[in-house]
Amino acid sequence: MANYFEIFGIEPGFRIDERALEERYRELTRLLHPDRHAAGGATARRMALEKTIALNDAWRVLKDPARRAAWLLKQRGIDLGETGSEGAGRWLPPTFLMDVMELREAFGEARAKKDFEAGQRLAAQVRAARAAALEALGNAFDRNDDEEAARQLAMLRYHDRFLGEVRAWEDEAFEEEHG
């Protein structure tokens, strides 16, 4: 597996300067993109394509704190997958699972009743919880507490899944209106 931090020439770690990362991405992509090598020979064109693909993969993962955290944890032997809640399940504290179930139930009810306001209240609650998990995730990395980081990342993903469902509901309502 390619070392995404190495591709960007930075030290691995959760805390990164996202603005500097973006500038570095732009600089490297200017250098490597197939469009810049369209006039080159077959070797140069193939390398440009391969290197740009690797750069884009690294960029996708590093720019997103949740994917970045998952990548770092995988290097340290904890594999939660790049995204999704499948690999994350076993890291969830039992009390959290109870809370999730309650939230889901409330959300399901709101959706069935088309109570948009109740749905938005729940979404706001989950957004706040997500922000707290992200904060805690960073703190766990600062302390090199990988297991705590895995727990926070797992919770963060459950929040994202919930917010994805909120979005699906909003989209559906919007599409019905503009069908």
Add this chain to the structure above:
Amino acid sequence: MAESGLLQIRDPLKPYGKPVGIDLGTTHSLVAYVDDAGEAHAVPVDGDVLVPSVVHYLEDGSALVGREAVAKAAAHPHETIASVKRFMGKGPDDPETKRLGHYRFASQPGDAIVRFDVGGRIVSPVEVSAEILKHLRRKAEAALDEKVGGAVITVPAYFDDAQRQATKDAGRLAGIEVLRLLNEPTAAALAYGLDRRAQGTFAVYDLGGGTFDISILRLVDGVFEVKSTAGDSALGGDDFDRALARALLDQVSPAIGRDLGADPHAVQAALAAARAAKHELTARESTVVVLPLPERRVEVEVTRAQFESLIASLVQRTAVACRRALRDAEVEPSQIDGVVLVGGSTRVPLVRRFVSEIFGGKQPLADIDPDRVVAIGAAIQAENLAGKPREDMLLLDVIPLSLGVETMGGVVEKIIHRNSTIPTSAAQIFTTYADNQTGMDIHVVQGERELVQDCRSLARFRLSGIPPMPANLGRVQVTFAVDADGILSVSAKELTTGVEQSITVKPSHGLTDEEVEDMLIASLEHAEEDVMVRLAAEAKVEAQRVLHDLHKALEADAALLAPGERERIAAAEAKLAEAMQTNDHDRINLAVSDLDQASSDFAKRRMEKAIQAALQGHSVAEFGE
């Protein structure tokens, strides 16, 4: 030795032929180029830059394109194909074939694509599009008094893999080197951005004849980064025409005493009248529509308000895609610095009001002709790829729809997510489920829905040659790569043995490589030009390009050469120079490939050096031009 006359007069440092940009539109197509002063121009064809995307087939099977074809449409509705773009990459049962129109479809059982019966022959959308491209190429060569070298052809951003592949096939069939497929909104942004030296976040709202795209881009220091794209590849001004034509036919039928919707001549007349009325209503509040029917001429008054009520729901539909694009880009309407209007259908006043409303009351930009802006952007990119590259400019585009594979129970597992920056790739591991299983079928689909049946089927791949072993032990890693054209390719490797697997691709809604090859050979046999001479000329151009690039590299980085390397390169170069004295394209291509081999380690070292320089913060402007 006989030299091709074309090449003798050429400056060896200038690329062969003029790179052009082609906007292959639903209603109109046009071709543009960048002149020596760096200015982009649309090429006038028969007195206008817009060529109607209409092809008429004569009895002998030959084709008329553009205005000549339009003139034949009324008398020969079946033999005249308009809006062929809507059928690119579509299957014979696609909903598009059920819409109001005057086509006669030829369906053969088991056929993967739509085909038209145009009287003397059966043609595919790829062949019809190739006729339009050939026409544009010929007209451009006549107008510029120069051969067309390669082309950037634009496609709607929301085109799926099958539609892109079909467009590329059409280019190949027309004898055009397709430098790149470029997304239409991105092309428009390029034309605007370079014009204004803009920075910031922009939305491009592109409503053409048959397709709708919305893209959100960020412009920073000449890098055009597409953040998200969404759209509807079956929504456009054609649908406005159909809505009005349908209303007209319904209104007039009772008075005439027959169902006019069942008469292809009446449908053709109503569509033409509706199109004219739509244009009139852009500047006026009402207009009179004339329907020349065999019984009598019928005149109907249509007001702008009536027209707007007929198309309101269609225009509303674009809001869904706009909202999704904004959300995917994580941008609020208030954060958009400007909205660019593209496509002839954005002239409709209702559309302009609607766009302004969606993007928080911002007055959209439309000062570059919305019919030309896409071709202008394509020409700039063509010049960048095959002419004089611009150091500061780079386009970063995304894949519009997620790619996935079918898993148990007809559920889609997404492998590459929509709005990923291309080129990109992803690998997936598949495990054998039976003892001694030597083959595996993989079904690739594109779309956002969870079930296979709700997504677009792209292709079925058959992996074979897996070594026999117990179930679950055979592990095949399949790599999906999407190139800068947004087109997918697949490779596979058996992990325990490391053996590359052979893959047979069966496109769900496309032509196989063999079919395109056959069409190409058939068309070349009828062509006026000498095929061998053309192939040799193309091979020499490629050879010159490679030599030019290599010489520049050797000059810049001679220090990176290993002992003996320069001699090996020089020997391969001498062989190539010899080959270029002949008209044997195979020999030239082989010599080019040998030269590439001889210099490949050097090329790798150069790229690594440049990357290291970039990572250490050194200037790398001199590399990679």
